[in-house]
Amino acid sequence: MRLSYPAAVKIIQVPCTGRVDILHLLNSIEDGADGVYVAGCLEGECHYRDGNLKAKRKVEYVKRILTELGIEPDRVQMYNLSSAQGARFAEIAAEMVETVKKLGPTPVKKGTAA
């Protein structure tokens, strides 16, 4: 298909979004990512039964933590799409980049770690 998606997106592959942990998402924000999203299978279509639903709950949990910390929860998102939806994948990447651009750079400043 040779679809293009924004170069700002760095992809980390996992066998199932059920593998994504709260700490993966938090550590991304901690390390200065402006946003992080999880792209899982369509709800009800998980090959491992409910990995994507678990990921959804973890994303919600991280959103709550960010809200508590005064950081925009929209910096963390969950998307669902099928592996056959290449065009949708590119569309989601552009959508997320647009969301993050509107929010501006992360308030979690790089290089201040002890």
Place this chain on the structure above:
Amino acid sequence: MIVADRKSLEEILAMVENNKKILILGCKGCVTVCNVGGLKEVEILASSIRIARKKSGKDIDIDINVLERQCDREYVAGIKDTVGDYEAVISLACGVGPQFLSEMYTDQTFYPGVNTTFFGGATEHGVWEERCAGCGTCAIHLFGGLCPVARCAKSLLHGPCGGSSDGRCEVNKDTECIWDTIVRKKMEQGRLEDLMGVRGPKDWQTARDGGPRRSIREELIQGNI
């Protein structure tokens, strides 16, 4: 188990506001089982604090550790060589943990990272309910295996009271009236007469009313068993 809830991040951040190097100390006992103070929660809290401090531009160095139990001195002693390296320590154990730590390391500051709530169990994933009040004189067998001391808002030994409505407690409609349940169970068993007797006043001296309690097991002190 002892059940606890984590304090708000706002409260925890205020505790360590002026500290630059802290330790977050979890416990592998009850608080690990109720998902509030085990390794995962320690890591999440550490990351959350680091994010908040990076956001405010104030560096913080956080180490983490999880003790087997914070309510046993032999395990608390496990951090004796490093505890002095920190400006403060956040304990995610129940209220016993920060006290055992404070008693052993008198120069260090220990902050409670959780609010200890009750003795209970999980009724479903993510839901814990109180089952025991630790009154020191267990009599649940007299009430069909259901404790009115812990589960009745008034700790009545003869119930239900007039505030019972459709099996719910007047204090909170989400709370079952345990006396309604006790009576129904006894009726189903055909043993309602078990509840007909008048019980004498409960001796509350074994509960908190007698002051802080102590349990002494002579045979263990003597080392015979």
